[in-house]
Amino acid sequence: MSKIPRSFRLLEELEKGEKGMGPESCSYGLADNDDITMTHWNGTILGPPHSNHENRIYFVALVCGEEYPDQPPQIRFLSKINLPCVNQTTGDVQASSFNTLKNWKRSYTMETLLLDLRKEMALPANKKLPQPAEGTTF
Amino acid sequence: MASLPKRIIKETERLVSDPVPGITAIPHEENLRYFQVTVEGPEQSPYENGVFNLELFLPDDYPMEAPKVRFLTKIYHPNIDRLGRICLDVLKNNWSPALQIRTVLLSVQALLASPNPNDPLANDVAEEWLQNEDNAIAKAREWTNMYASKQ
Amino acid sequence: MSITIHVKSGQNKWDVSIDSTSSVGELKRAIAEISDIPAENQRLIYSGKILKDDLTVDSYKILNDHSIHLVKSGAKKSTPAAPAGGTTGKSASGSEQRTESTPTAPANLSTGQGGGFNPLSDLTSARYAGFLNLPSADSFGPDGGLTSAPNSDEVLRMLENPVMQSQMNEMLSNPQMIDFLIQQSPQLQSMGPQARQLLQSPFFRQMMTNPDMIRQSMQFSNMLGGGDGSSEASAFPAPGSTEQDNPGRSQSSEQTGSDASAAGTNPFASLLGSMPPPQQSGSQANGGAGANPFLSMLGGAGGAAAPNFDPALLSSLFGAGAGAGSSAPAQQDTRPPEERYEQQLRQLNEMGFFEFDRNIAALRRSGGSVQGALDALLNGDV
Numbered sequence: 172m173s174k175i176p177r178s179f180r181l182l183e184e185l186e187k188g189e190k191g192m193g194p195e196s197c198s199y200g201l202a203d204n205d206d207i208t209m210t211h212w213n214g215t216i217l218g219p220p221h222s223n224h225e226n227r228i229y230f231v232a233l234v235c236g237e238e239y240p241d242q243p244p245q246i247r248f249l250s251k252i253n254l255p256c257v258n259q260t261t262g263d264v265q266a267s268s269f270n271t272l273k274n275w276k277r278s279y280t281m282e283t284l285l286l287d288l289r290k291e292m293a294l295p296a297n298k299k300l301p302q303p304a305e306g307t308t309f
Numbered sequence: 310m311a312s313l314p315k316r317i318i319k320e321t322e323r324l325v326s327d328p329v330p331g332i333t334a335i336p337h338e339e340n341l342r343y344f345q346v347t348v349e350g351p352e353q354s355p356y357e358n359g360v361f362n363l364e365l366f367l368p369d370d371y372p373m374e375a376p377k378v379r380f381l382t383k384i385y386h387p388n389i390d391r392l393g394r395i396c397l398d399v400l401k402n403n404w405s406p407a408l409q410i411r412t413v414l415l416s417v418q419a420l421l422a423s424p425n426p427n428d429p430l431a432n433d434v435a436e437e438w439l440q441n442e443d444n445a446i447a448k449a450r451e452w453t454n455m456y457a458s459k460q
Numbered sequence: 461m462s463i464t465i466h467v468k469s470g471q472n473k474w475d476v477s478i479d480s481t482s483s484v485g486e487l488k489r490a491i492a493e494i495s496d497i498p499a500e501n502q503r504l505i506y507s508g509k510i511l512k513d514d515l516t517v518d519s520y521k522i523l524n525d526h527s528i529h530l531v532k533s534g535a536k537k538s539t540p541a542a543p544a545g546g547t548t549g550k551s552a553s554g555s556e557q558r559t560e561s562t563p564t565a566p567a568n569l570s571t572g573q574g575g576g577f578n579p580l581s582d583l584t585s586a587r588y589a590g591f592l593n594l595p596s597a598d599s600f601g602p603d604g605g606l607t608s609a610p611n612s613d614e615v616l617r618m619l620e621n622p623v624m625q626s627q628m629n630e631m632l633s634n635p636q637m638i639d640f641l642i643q644q645s646p647q648l649q650s651m652g653p654q655a656r657q658l659l660q661s662p663f664f665r666q667m668m669t670n671p672d673m674i675r676q677s678m679q680f681s682n683m684l685g686g687g688d689g690s691s692e693a694s695a696f697p698a699p700g701s702t703e704q705d706n707p708g709r710s711q712s713s714e715q716t717g718s719d720a721s722a723a724g725t726n727p728f729a730s731l732l733g734s735m736p737p738p739q740q741s742g743s744q745a746n747g748g749a750g751a752n753p754f755l756s757m758l759g760g761a762g763g764a765a766a767p768n769f770d771p772a773l774l775s776s777l778f779g780a781g782a783g784a785g786s787s788a789p790a791q792q793d794t795r796p797p798e799e800r801y802e803q804q805l806r807q808l809n810e811m812g813f814f815e816f817d818r819n820i821a822a823l824r825r826s827g828g829s830v831q832g833a834l835d836a837l838l839n840g841d842v
Contacts, residue, residue, distance in 0.1 A: 207391070
């Protein structure tokens, strides 16, 4: 397999997001449609059912640096959420406590990240964590 | 990395030994399927005197699949969007394995010479182009000076 | 310019043609016409953004042939006394019903609550494997002690066995196990946060691992406020009475039958019946609690050595693992520790301790005492 360069990889992801080819439970797109470097992204995660997150929409901000996808994007929750891997002051998803970031692989995408965060919310240990009021932000 | 198909090696060699006027394409050392490209703006077009940087990538299935090409330099053009994506038939439905990197880049250059606002990618630019062509061309020139001037 | 947008919501998909200069509000009304989802209940998401009503479609760079997601907002606003026919009546598909009904249907939630931690499904073999290394059934007579309770000396000797003690300790020091026990026991739940402190308290642990303490357990049972005979019934539901939607619990509901029948003859039999490691669950489901000598062991202790110790309470403490607790959803208080400790967590946050995991661990260790948790945090014990 040849290594697809950062920009074409990001364009693929963007297209998948725009055309809605990804799963319904998450969505992502460029924060600034004029950003030719495609660095800053927005994402949403629809809270998983049968959890305290059900029916909530969480907003996250992603930063795909120069080294993406060799290195994972930085990801931060904008919506307040109580999850062990989320810094409760800044909203940053902490790589040390979130496996997808910690053991990042080049084949992972932003979608992988969002879906895995959603799985994190649905974990038995996390799904009933008390959550801040919906709509509050970090 | 898997060894490079002979076809790509040949094409690359020829791009170097027999370059297309106004176009350069140099493979990245660490990824020989990934090219750093420059295209000069065609004469008598709003992009005249501009040098535009592009990137080109030959996917695994090349030449069964078209190369991926994107503008890195900002450009005001109805068929090129803000992210540098190009709306060009040979890059999509009309791709044929008989085409090459050089023919693709020539097509890109030709697109600069003849914008097609009826098949737009960048909506607002195309609209401006249709409603007030003079204005649009002036703006394209302005952007060329601003973002694509030769050093 | 008119564009066609694909709107996706669960299994449903609609195509909407609209002028790209229209506002999102207009788009929602267009979607409402074909989807029967009122505009005010629509949340539209595109490219990681939620679309605002007063902005235009093209301001979001939504182009022809692009897709947007529609997420229905909670039913709270939309269903006052008289439900609007459009929302509830038409939601035929499963996914739609789920989003619609859950916020207003707590019953739905309570069935799943016990599943937060289930030792039978979550634990892999290693952790509680030690429970297997227990005295053979012979020591309790031919039927494994189910009907002929062992004499108290024997039981006490058993309790003095260090292996057994360490196992009890291990079990009681696992916060998840504690959660589980509490969740499964209506009695403990009704005690509120005290239950956790109690189960985790050194006193209780000592009691469970110290024969002398068992003897004194009458006081303890008074302290718990248990002893109400009816609780025994609620701890052992009729087989099949618990229909759970949580796959994690299917295993335990299978067990309900055998444990419940065992409990019928000897309320102590299932005392620790839910504790054995997963590989044992099969045999338990088949052979019933009697096959496991350990089950009756503590039960015997309760009956023989400490006759005043409320058996129902004990059995609901430990026997409820087989899904028993879920039979009493009405009085369930299944707040996770994080919720119980909400206040304390906030205090710790205010003091500058932001590591959620450590805070929880420290609070668990201290049984909810902020001061104790602080010590643990500062000493690096967690």
